[in-house]
Amino acid sequence: MEASNFYTGIFAELYAPLKSTSQAWEPYAEFISQEGEPALELGCGDGERILDLRRNGFDVDGIDSSTDMLARCAQQAAQADIEVALFPQRMEELELPRRYRSIFLAGPTFTLLPDDVTALRALKRIRGHLADGDTALVPLFIPAPTDPRQLGMVSEVVTKGGEVLPCSIVSADRDEDARVQRNLLRYEKHANGTSVVEDRTWLLHWYTQSGFRQLAEAAGLVVVALQDKEGRTISTDANATEFRVVLQSAR
Numbered sequence: 001m002e003a004s005n006f007y008t009g010i011f012a013e014l015y016a017p018l019k020s021t022s023q024a025w026e027p028y029a030e031f032i033s034q035e036g037e038p039a040l041e042l043g044c045g046d047g048e049r050i051l052d053l054r055r056n057g058f059d060v061d062g063i064d065s066s067t068d069m070l071a072r073c074a075q076q077a078a079q080a081d082i083e084v085a086l087f088p089q090r091m092e093e094l095e096l097p098r099r100y101r102s103i104f105l106a107g108p109t110f111t112l113l114p115d116d117v118t119a120l121r122a123l124k125r126i127r128g129h130l131a132d133g134d135t136a137l138v139p140l141f142i143p144a145p146t147d148p149r150q151l152g153m154v155s156e157v158v159t160k161g162g163e164v165l166p167c168s169i170v171s172a173d174r175d176e177d178a179r180v181q182r183n184l185l186r187y188e189k190h191a192n193g194t195s196v197v198e199d200r201t202w203l204l205h206w207y208t209q210s211g212f213r214q215l216a217e218a219a220g221l222v223v224v225a226l227q228d229k230e231g232r233t234i235s236t237d238a239n240a241t242e243f244r245v246v247l248q249s250a251r
């Protein structure tokens with residue numbers, strides 16, 4: 001299965017109930033207020049952030065590779081009477097009719113791109129949707145190696161409707177040279193006497209700060225700032241495991 005199809009089927013359905021933390025929308029509102037509208041969220045998923053931004057009056061469109069996730073987003077938008085333009089696209093094939101003052105990912109979704117070649121294609125497509133002086137925000141992280149003691153350990157969520165949702169890591173594999181970690185995840189849903197169990201590989205591909213800068217430059221972008229996850233400017237730090245990269249078109 002292609003990495004961009006990970007959040008489909010039961011993995012899309014259980015994304016929201018299994019999500020352990022909810023990210024705030026305000027940092028992205030701040031970014032858009034500073035850099036301008038219209039804005040575009042890449043990998044908007046089932047819409048937690050983009051719907052908050054739309055609810056608060058921001059002109060923001062969304063794309064996602066998963067039509068299952070977008071259907072959930074559209075359904076929530078309709079229930080809340082929010083209009084939002086959603087496009088089923090992969091960021092590495094981004095092709096939209098308008099250009100954006102701000103393009104962002106709300107969280108480290110960029111690490112779902114499986115390799116540097118795909119990442120470079122995505123950065124070029126981002127570049128193609130920015131005019132001079134417009135800005136993109138790419139949060140990145142370097143995942144910790146999976147602790148072998150976690151393998152086979154089951155964490156379980158029970159929904160209000162009584163569905164039992166166990167989740168576990170079946171196996172883990174890490175390639176430091178390729179900067180890739182593959183965890184085989186098992187998602188289960190038990191409800192009303194029926195069970196669904198599916199295993200799927202969750203791939204993360206990460207970047208060093210200098211490696212990402214090189215890729216961005218190859219795509220016609222420049223790194224105008226490195227930030228910590230709160231948006232404070234930081235200097236290059238080879239040991240940082242969580243950082244945000246602010247990009248603009250190279251002139």
Ligand SMILES: C[S@@+](CC[C@H](N)C(=O)[O-])C[C@H]1O[C@@H](n2cnc3c(N)ncnc32)[C@H](O)[C@@H]1O
Nearest residue numbers: 004007043044045064065066069090091106112
């Ligand atoms: C971890 S979810 C985050 C969703 C949302 N941004 C949030 O914070 O709730 C990652 C999303 O990125 C999407 N995605 C993965 N690869 C993608 C790609 N190549 N292009 C566009 N979207 C992608 C997935 O389908 C999924 O909906």
